Amino acid sequence: MSRYLGRNKSVHKSNVKTAILLTNLGTPVAPTASALRTYLKEFLSDPRVVEIPRLVWLIILHGIILRIRPKKSAKLYQSIWTEQGSPLMVISQALMAKVSRLIAEKYQERVIVDLAMRYGEPSIESALNHFQKQGVQNIIVLPLYPQYAGPTTGSTFDAVVKVIQRWRWIPSLHFVSSYHDHPMYIKALANSVNEHVAKFGKPDKFVLSYHGMPKLFLDSGDPYYCFCHKTTRLLMTELEWQEDDYVMSFQSRFGKAEWLKPYTDETLVRLAQQGDKHIAIISPAFSADCLETLEELAHENKETFLNAGGEKYYYIDALNDRDDHSQMVLDIVEKYIGGNEN
Numbered sequence: 001m002s003r004y005l006g007r008n009k010s011v012h013k014s015n016v017k018t019a020i021l022l023t024n025l026g027t028p029v030a031p032t033a034s035a036l037r038t039y040l041k042e043f044l045s046d047p048r049v050v051e052i053p054r055l056v057w058l059i060i061l062h063g064i065i066l067r068i069r070p071k072k073s074a075k076l077y078q079s080i081w082t083e084q085g086s087p088l089m090v091i092s093q094a095l096m097a098k099v100s101r102l103i104a105e106k107y108q109e110r111v112i113v114d115l116a117m118r119y120g121e122p123s124i125e126s127a128l129n130h131f132q133k134q135g136v137q138n139i140i141v142l143p144l145y146p147q148y149a150g151p152t153t154g155s156t157f158d159a160v161v162k163v164i165q166r167w168r169w170i171p172s173l174h175f176v177s178s179y180h181d182h183p184m185y186i187k188a189l190a191n192s193v194n195e196h197v198a199k200f201g202k203p204d205k206f207v208l209s210y211h212g213m214p215k216l217f218l219d220s221g222d223p224y225y226c227f228c229h230k231t232t233r234l235l236m237t238e239l240e241w242q243e244d245d246y247v248m249s250f251q252s253r254f255g256k257a258e259w260l261k262p263y264t265d266e267t268l269v270r271l272a273q274q275g276d277k278h279i280a281i282i283s284p285a286f287s288a289d290c291l292e293t294l295e296e297l298a299h300e301n302k303e304t305f306l307n308a309g310g311e312k313y314y315y316i317d318a319l320n321d322r323d324d325h326s327q328m329v330l331d332i333v334e335k336y337i338g339g340n341e342n
């Protein structure tokens, strides 16, 4: 068998010129301990996600974490699971469907859109192989993480390259590394905040809570922390809010090491103690609501704030399948579609 995978000679020319692959993290197939074990094993074995020396980490992962965490996480997933499945999957599919419609209106069958998950199904490998079978010569990959981070966007790149490096005929490949400062992303966030304020009033403090990561990643050169700060700065400018209107924090700490600070839960306690009674919280690093927003932010952290003396706590949804979000995706990918599709 040949070392490189070719496509059939009959598709040297194809009607489909460009393929857009939207990706997200992935999620368990069911809210059960066994599904969680499969998901966490793949996720936490990725050296981009955990940078502890391999052998030591594999012993900790298999000896401790995969024995305890699946059961605990399954309970949390049960609290957010919907009839259609895991929110992350359902919402990512809804966004993909909207983007597909926008693309089809403009480019008909010349440009196709698909969704893949970094861990689990639908896999990046199956989506890319499907593109190859269709004879696509221009592939655009947009990981739906606004702020570049090694464990998310970097890891997605690894997965894409692992597949394409085995192809005989390498297509044009455009990989979107980050869109943390894209004007339409900032505008969509601002629209969503303004809609919230129109309904519930301006909070005493607006909290921007980003998914955290070990501080060591920042110290080793990962730009995620700086990109989060830039998103915050641009959003506050767009909203015309002042410095004492908001705070920024990092959530979802995992393990014992120091993560990016300040931590969201500690920040919420401090705000309640200093007399901020009404807060609204948003998590700009998530393109789709998921366990980390629906359970941790909307539920667990709400209790933390109210128990510390706060009175009103609102979670503002991720951009999900809002129209301004799908329009943003269209704008980002369009510049790589090029002129040869018309």
Ligand SMILES: C=CC1=C(C)c2cc3[nH]c(cc4nc(cc5[nH]c(cc1n2)c(C)c5CCC(=O)O)C(CCC(=O)O)=C4C)c(C)c3C=C
Pocket (backbone or CB within 6 Å): 025, 026, 027, 028, 044, 049, 050, 069, 073, 086, 088, 145, 149, 151, 152, 211, 212, 213, 214, 224, 252, 254, 285, 286, 289, 290, 291, 292
């Ligand atoms: C172990 C280290 C982790 C790093 C580093 C990390 C970075 C990181 N993650 C996201 C986005 C998501 N993470 C989600 C869940 C999740 N994340 C970790 C660990 C790390 N993340 C774990 C163990 C889990 C699983 C849930 C749990 O058991 O607690 C999700 C939600 C998935 C879902 O199914 O809903 C997202 C999305 C970003 C953006 C990021 C780095 C910046």
Ligand SMILES: [Fe+2]
Pocket (backbone or CB within 6 Å): 211, 252
């Ligand atoms: Fe995570």
Ligand SMILES: [Fe+2]
Pocket (backbone or CB within 6 Å): 252, 291, 292, 296
């Ligand atoms: Fe969490």
